Amino acid sequence: MKKNILYLALALALPIISSCSSSDDLRDSYSETRTVSLPGGIQALAGRMHIKVSPEAVRKMKPGTSGVISMQSAPTRLSRAMNDIGTYRIERLFAPAGQFEERSIAFGLDRWFTIHFDSRQDLTAALKKFQSLDEVQVAEEVACLSFPETTTAAMPAEPLKAKGPASAPFNDPQIGAQWHYKNDGSIDSRSRAGSDCNVWPVWKDYTTGKPNVIVAIIDGGIDVTHEDLKDNLHVNTAELNGTQGVDDDGNGFVDDVYGYNFVEASDVVGGKIEPDDAGHGTHVAGTVAARNNNGLGVAGIAGGDGSTNSGVRLLSCQIFRKSKEEGSARQPSSMLPIMAP
Ligand SMILES: [Ca+2]
Numbered sequence: 001m002k003k004n005i006l007y008l009a010l011a012l013a014l015p016i017i018s019s020c021s022s023s024d025d026l027r028d029s030y031s032e033t034r035t036v037s038l039p040g041g042i043q044a045l046a047g048r049m050h051i052k053v054s055p056e057a058v059r060k061m062k063p064g065t066s067g068v069i070s071m072q073s074a075p076t077r078l079s080r081a082m083n084d085i086g087t088y089r090i091e092r093l094f095a096p097a098g099q100f101e102e103r104s105i106a107f108g109l110d111r112w113f114t115i116h117f118d119s120r121q122d123l124t125a126a127l128k129k130f131q132s133l134d135e136v137q138v139a140e141e142v143a144c145l146s147f148p149e150t151t152t153a154a155m156p157a158e159p160l161k162a163k164g165p166a167s168a169p170f171n172d173p174q175i176g177a178q179w180h181y182k183n184d185g186s187i188d189s190r191s192r193a194g195s196d197c198n199v200w201p202v203w204k205d206y207t208t209g210k211p212n213v214i215v216a217i218i219d220g221g222i223d224v225t226h227e228d229l230k231d232n233l234h235v236n237t238a239e240l241n242g243t244q245g246v247d248d249d250g251n252g253f254v255d256d257v258y259g260y261n262f263v264e265a266s267d268v269v270g271g272k273i274e275p276d277d278a279g280h281g282t283h284v285a286g287t288v289a290a291r292n293n294n295g296l297g298v299a300g301i302a303g304g305d306g307s308t309n310s311g312v313r314l315l316s317c318q319i320f321r322k323s324k325e326e327g328s329a330r331q332p333s334s335m336l337p338i339m340a341p
């Protein structure tokens with residue numbers, strides 16, 4: 001993973017490493033991440049926490065041009081606390097935003113860090129220790145992320161037929177089955193008139209979506225080749241026409257053509273978006289802005305009317321890869337304001 005990992009300076013790392021059996025033992029990967037249960041039923045990652053430090057503390061923890069920070073000058077109590085729990089890596093929670101970094105600093109996003117420490121440590125005790133420090137404003141667990149579950153009871157026993165209300169406003173072949181947009185009770189015996197979001201009048205009288213609106217899909221990755229989505233994707237042309245492996249538009253993200261893969265995993269290369277195994281991100285993107293009136297598939301809530309200057313644009317901010325995967329994701333702090341036109 002190549003995302004601005006801030007390593008401890010050797011001066012601090014030596015005593016940390018020497019206090020453990022092996023530094024390699026502590027260096028977990030996404031696939032090896034262990035979870036623990038906290039009071040209240042929260043599932044959290046072992047050996048991880050997020051902290052927000054004070055403005056005074058962060059001034060001493062600034063990374064150099066190489067990305068390496070010197071903890072020698074960090075507040076003594078904070079350094080000692082990190083040492084006590086076997087900290088082996090510190091990284092910015094919100095990735096540095098390149099030319100837009102000033103904006104991140106203004107909102108204090110540069111003061112959030114992920115602490116990686118010995119997963120054998122008691123997480124509750126570690127959080128309590130950090131919460132007691134003057135230099136730390138917030139210390140919290142890294143909650144597990146997992147796919148939202150859909151219960152079978154909420155799903156129809158049989159697929160709905162692609163019919164439904166007459167006079168559909170667009171020619172998408174599946175629009176009749178999208179009862180959640182317009183439900184007049186005619187789809188089948190189970191459908192209930194009015195159980196919908198009533199978007200048809202909005203399309204007719206107000207808008208079908210405008211391309212100057214970018215909607216971030218914070219979910220599994222979008223299939224950017226999908227025939228009913230590709231024309232409504234936000235495309236970062238500087239990256240599309242740029243050099244692979246280079247942050248061509250200077251926003252802190254490399255090769256972010258359609259968004260970014262924020263999954264925290266050692267095998268995620270270059271932030272490249274990959275559709276999740278359940279197609280969930282693609283499904284959500286389609287609900288938001290599948291291309292309308294293109295004679296293909298379904299309609300999206302804000303998918304336009306088929307004309308060039310219509311439909312919102314989709315930005316894939318991937319935080320999931322698999323249905324049953326547990327882990328964490330880095331935060332897409334700067335992507336949304338940066339990529340908006
Ligand atoms: Ca970029």
Ligand SMILES: [Ca+2]
Nearest residue numbers: 172291296298
């Ligand atoms: Ca369509």
